Amino acid sequence: MAILSVGALTGSAILDIITVLTVCWTLWTIQTYRRLSHIPGPVSWGLSVLPLFRLHQDGEIYHGLSKMTEKYGPLVRIAPNTLLTSDTDVVRRMSAARSPYTRSDWYFAMRLVPGEDNVLSLLNDKEHDERRRKMAAGYAGKENTTLERDLDECILDLCRLIDTRYAIGATDEASQSKPMDLARKIQFLTSDIMSKVSFDAKFHDLRDDNDNFGYIHEIETMFPKLFCTSCIPKVLQFCTNIGLMKMFAPTANARLGFGKILAITREQVGKRFDAEKNVIVQKPDMLGSFLRHGLTRGEAEQESVMQLAAGSDTSATGMRGTLFCLISNPKAYTKLMAEIDAAVADGRIPSSLDMAIPDLVARELPYLQACIKEGIRWHPPIAGMLTKKTPPEGDTINGYFVPGGVTISWSVKTIHHNPELYGPDEHAYRPDRWIHTSAGGDERSVEKIALMERNNDLIFGHGKYSCLGKPVAVIELNKVFVELLRRFEFSLMRPEDGWRGGKCFGIFIQKDLWVTVRRREVVKH
Numbered sequence: 001m002a003i004l005s006v007g008a009l010t011g012s013a014i015l016d017i018i019t020v021l022t023v024c025w026t027l028w029t030i031q032t033y034r035r036l037s038h039i040p041g042p043v044s045w046g047l048s049v050l051p052l053f054r055l056h057q058d059g060e061i062y063h064g065l066s067k068m069t070e071k072y073g074p075l076v077r078i079a080p081n082t083l084l085t086s087d088t089d090v091v092r093r094m095s096a097a098r099s100p101y102t103r104s105d106w107y108f109a110m111r112l113v114p115g116e117d118n119v120l121s122l123l124n125d126k127e128h129d130e131r132r133r134k135m136a137a138g139y140a141g142k143e144n145t146t147l148e149r150d151l152d153e154c155i156l157d158l159c160r161l162i163d164t165r166y167a168i169g170a171t172d173e174a175s176q177s178k179p180m181d182l183a184r185k186i187q188f189l190t191s192d193i194m195s196k197v198s199f200d201a202k203f204h205d206l207r208d209d210n211d212n213f214g215y216i217h218e219i220e221t222m223f224p225k226l227f228c229t230s231c232i233p234k235v236l237q238f239c240t241n242i243g244l245m246k247m248f249a250p251t252a253n254a255r256l257g258f259g260k261i262l263a264i265t266r267e268q269v270g271k272r273f274d275a276e277k278n279v280i281v282q283k284p285d286m287l288g289s290f291l292r293h294g295l296t297r298g299e300a301e302q303e304s305v306m307q308l309a310a311g312s313d314t315s316a317t318g319m320r321g322t323l324f325c326l327i328s329n330p331k332a333y334t335k336l337m338a339e340i341d342a343a344v345a346d347g348r349i350p351s352s353l354d355m356a357i358p359d360l361v362a363r364e365l366p367y368l369q370a371c372i373k374e375g376i377r378w379h380p381p382i383a384g385m386l387t388k389k390t391p392p393e394g395d396t397i398n399g400y401f402v403p404g405g406v407t408i409s410w411s412v413k414t415i416h417h418n419p420e421l422y423g424p425d426e427h428a429y430r431p432d433r434w435i436h437t438s439a440g441g442d443e444r445s446v447e448k449i450a451l452m453e454r455n456n457d458l459i460f461g462h463g464k465y466s467c468l469g470k471p472v473a474v475i476e477l478n479k480v481f482v483e484l485l486r487r488f489e490f491s492l493m494r495p496e497d498g499w500r501g502g503k504c505f506g507i508f509i510q511k512d513l514w515v516t517v518r519r520r521e522v523v524k525h
């Protein structure tokens with residue numbers, strides 16, 4: 001009898017606790033919902049973070065968030081405490097140099113090693129400013145005298161790989177073609193570039209035609225999860241605080257993957273410290289610049305790992321998207337080739353295939369520049385939420401009062417496919433829209449070109465949070481199309497279904513840009 005009554009008492013106590021918790025959760029949900037209920041958006045998304053989480057899991061945030069702004073307008077509620085904007089003034093206001101907005105805890109997920117911050121994960125503005133300041137000169141290329149040469153070397157490695165393993169001769173039978181996944185080769189290129197530029201230990205994926213350290217595999221499997229957890233930062237913080245994340249963290253003695261990368265960066269950073277003389281070994285590269293400007297050994301390790309992640313997939317997406325457009329667009333392709341061939345013929349581009357186009361020359365090729373701007377507009381390389389947080393006093397956005405502490409994301413697709421600016425063919429790849437009619441392009445208004453340029457700048461973020469690696473990315477883009485297209489003719493193998501370019505978790509996971517390659521008759525000076 002006694003056992004039964006204790007059991008009955010325990011059962012009813014548990015029931016009471018569940019009831020109290022349910023009531024508390026319901027009241028909290030209602031109160032949270034009401035706080036932003038005046039802002040348009042689907043009710044279910046305002047009640048729970050699950051629909052947003054699902055969108056991330058499905059890899060659909062690029063298109064999914066854009067559909068939200070199309071349906072609900074420039075300000076939409078997409079989670080209990082998160083809004084979405086497609087208003088470029090708001091995007092600029094949030095990241096302006098003296099903006100009272102700060103980063104939201106979305107960035108917490110950008111810690112690649114549990115418990116260790118990098119410039120992209122630092123939430124405190126003062127600490128973030130200080131870290132940025134120490135790295136600005138290295139990223140800008142001012143103290144990095146080997147940057148352009150390193151990039152040239154990697155791009156020529158890519159050309160060599162294609163030439164020796166995949167390309168057929170100008171007069172060979174088409175049936176001898178060897179299929180090549182251009183998306184994967186581009187990823188090898190940017191992994192080689194970033195491992196060389198960030199910590200001077202090239203992975204040599206291009207030389208071996210292989211994902212040598214399993215880094216690309218890791219990105220494809222780890223990054224989707226990482227971006228999903230960015231929607232639930234409180235859960236992530238809790239798991240980090242109780243030490244759970246450390247249990248699953250990559251270890252430096254792993255043979256492949258992220259753990260191996262960590263070991264390599266540690267070793268490379270370690271080489272810069274001469275323990276006997278207690279001095280930093282000076283080198284004229286990015287890491288050398290970071291250390292000269294005061295980054296500690298631990299900070300340099302974190303920044304090198306982050307740099308690899310921030311700089312490889314982004315640039316790869318910019319290259320793949322633009323190449324896909326060029327290969328499948330005869331008008332743009334023909335016009336670009338005419339510009340490149342003319343520049344080789346008159347000696348602006350070195351006719352030797354052992355050299356790459358100098359960055360300064362590429363900047364002066366107007367059609368190339370238009371193709372790049374249109375390529376990264378057509379397929380912006382980052383579509384992650386990058387949410388910022390309203391200041392404590394709140395803000396008024398598009399006529400709605402938004403209280404303090406609310407997080408605001410952006411719809412990258414809506415911003416760069418805005419029909420008012422680019423329409424009615426905003427979804428078409430048309431480089432001529434960037435060139436004035438007086439210079440042989442399609443656009444009659446100089447003011448409109450300036451507006452589009454300003455809009456495109458947002459692809460690299462804005463103000464105090466803008467991309468530190470933009471100078472590196474710009475040089476890469478300036479060179480890679482010229483060097484590939486002047487040597488090879490690419491044909492899409494599956495023009496009817498294009499490529500698997502759409503899965504977006506924040507960055508894009510892109511595979512299967514299958515092509516065949518034929519050498520071109522090389523133009524001589």
Ligand code: HEM
Binds near residue numbers: 119472
């Ligand atoms: C086409 C290529 C690239 C694009 C479109 C791009 C875009 C962006 C964007 C949108 C942000 C975040 C802005 C924000 O938080 O609001 C960012 C941050 C960053 N990117 Fe890039 N990026 C590219 C290439 C690179 C490369 C090649 C590197 C390294 C060499 C790099 C390093 C960084 C770093 C370190 C940050 C963090 C800046 C900070 O927290 O202050 N990025 N990038």
